[in-house]
Amino acid sequence: MTESTITTTHLFLLAYAGWALFLLILLISARSLAVLSGKSKADGFPPYHYNPACPLNRLHRAYLNTLELLGIIIVVVATALWIGNTDLSATLLPWLVAARVAQSIIHLVGVNHWLVQIRFGFFLVQVALVSWLAVDQACLLLSLAKQ
Secondary structure: OOHHHHHHHHHHHHHHHHHHHHHHHHHHHHHHHHHHOOOOOOOOOOOOOOOOOOHHHHHHHHHHHHHOOHHHHHHHHHHHHHHOOOHHHHHHHHHHHHHHHHHHHHHHHOOOHHHHHHHHHHHHHHHHHHHHHHHHHHHHHHHHHHO
């Protein structure tokens, strides 16, 4: 573990959260503009209604999808930082963030069979990367527990 791997790990964990915050700010801005312009009522954004043809609905879903792994990523990366095992996280997190951003952008572009397949592929990349990192942390913790 080096100072640079710790910094990289923190930076890309922050980047993932920053992407979620960026999508949230876009969502708040778009909804505010819709309400202020009179195009929508303040209560005109039902939380469980999803119309894929509506860009605002896709933005909302992209934001929610970003949150689906955030808690898991935080726990796994916090474990890596706590036990000082950040070499792998510094390597994998940039790819994980890139896959998340790509998934969100594809979601914002539209919804059809192929776009959903591509988006799902980016999601699988994220699940694989965070799983790899979690298994690495668990193996190290188990070896430390045996000592």
